[in-house]
Amino acid sequence: MARRWLWPLRGQPYFEGLALAAGLSLSLGVLSLLMLGLGLLPGAWLRPVTVLPIPWLGLAVSAWLERSQWVDALRAGLPAEWRQHRRTYALAWWLGLVGVGGLIVIAINAISYPFYRSDLLNRYGPQARELFSAGHVPQAMIGYPPGMPMLYAFAFFAAGAVNDHMAGMIIVAYAAAMLGAVWLVARLFAGQARLAVVFALSAPLFVDWATSGYVDVPEGVYRGLALAFAYFWLERGDKRFAILVGVMCGLALWMKQSSLALLPSLAVMPVLRLWKTDRSNRARELGQTGLMAAALLAVALPWYGRSFLLGGPGSLFVSANPLDVQGADHSPSLLLVFWERRNLWGWPLALTVLPGLLISVWLLIRRPQASRSPSLN
Incomplete structure (x- = not known):
């Protein structure tokens, strides 16, 4: 269904990657929100019989809506198109294989070890087990959003028992979506994205978090997609992208409270739209801003309001761990965190990320407005 919603971008070179990353992340996010709705109903509705059919129903509806496109693709000879695409973009295909290989390594690590990091052992894991055993959202479960624990509980339902190894596959799916978001953002802002995924996989921190189940990876997926849809909204002024910005920011908040830092950026976006719009269209722009805010509230308000x-x-607002606060490094050198913590980010990112950011900003500024996003026009 993501392909249908994103139809104005059909034919663009990044369309398939965008549809895949957005579809995967939206599917997981909507699944966790539906589980929240079931968990808030009186009684114990978080059970395998009510939870496990949800993805299959979604797949059935999506397949029915896209049935004509599947028929057209088969008639056109989809394998032949893939072979032609592979010959035309040989380097991209090889780099894609590197990305797939990296995901396989992450998947093997994720299913080989149970939860072992402190946040998983002290927060996400216990919350998922409580949801699995209770069949509802306990009244005492407030504050920190249980977006990922909901999905871990879904994995427990699928396994028929508490199974950290099965739950690890949820974060692997988000790791795949993260690589897609990295590719998309690099494609939009720099025009090239062949090495972006390789650089992301070269970061020990990303592989570590994707293996251990840290919630920062899913949150980062929604932040990256929110950035991409904000770009489309600013460029095209289409209300569907305003709605998607709100949805992605709401899902980021549903994953982690630190995404409250996105709200100031959201407040700036309507100003940018109004600045480049004549007075006759300002009512429309304000309406789109309202749609963005409504989408965000529809996703995030149920949990935060409760x-x-x-x-x-x-x-x-959950206070930080006192030990983390006491040991926090506030030195100015962390403004160059990729270089200062190059042991975490890896040498490829440490050497390229700052020059890459500066060059991307420079290219974005110096290009004339008409050609600022050649892939969009």
């Missing part, structure tokens, strides 16, 4: 009602304002 936490506020049950726990007061203090439940909206």
Whole structure:
């Protein structure tokens, strides 16, 4: 269904990658939100019989809506098109194989080890087990959003028991979506994305977090896609992209409270749209801003509103671990964090990320407005 929603971009070189990353991440996000709805109903509705059919129903609806496109693709000889694409973009295909190989390594690590990081052992894992055993969202579960614990609980339902190895496959799916988001953002802002995925996989921090199940990877997926859809909204002024910006930011908040940092950026976007729009269209722009805000609230408000009602304002913001605060490094050198922590980010990123950011900004500024995004016009 993501392909249908993104139809204005059909034919662009990045369309398939965008549809795949957006479709995968939206499917997981909507699944967790539907589980939240079931978990908030009176009784115990979070059970395999109610939860496990959800993805299959989604696939059935999507296949029915896209049935004509599948028929057309088969008639046109889809394998022949793939072979032609492979010959035309040989380097991209080889780099894609590198990405697939990296995901295979992450998947093997994820299914080989149970949860072992502190956040998984102290927060996400216990929450997922509680959801699995209780069959509903306990009243005491407030504050930190259980977006990922919901999905881990889904994996437990699929396995028929608490199974950290099965739950690890959820984060592997998000790791794949993250690589897609990296490719997309690099393609949009730099015009080239062949090495972006390889650089991301070269970062020990990404591989570590994708293996251990840290929630920062799913949150990063939604942030990256929110950035991409914000770009499309600014360029095209289409309300569907405004809605998708709100949805992606809402899902980022549903994954982790630190995405509250996105709200100032969202406040700037309508100003940018109004700045480049004449007065006759300002009502339309304000309407699109309202749609963006409504989409964000529709996704994030159920959990944050519930936490506020049950726990007061203090439940909206979870304080950091005192040990983490005490050991935090506030030195100015961390402004160049990719270089300062190159042991975490890896040498390829450490050497290229800052020059790459500066060059990308320079290219974005110096290009004339008409050709600022050649792939969009």
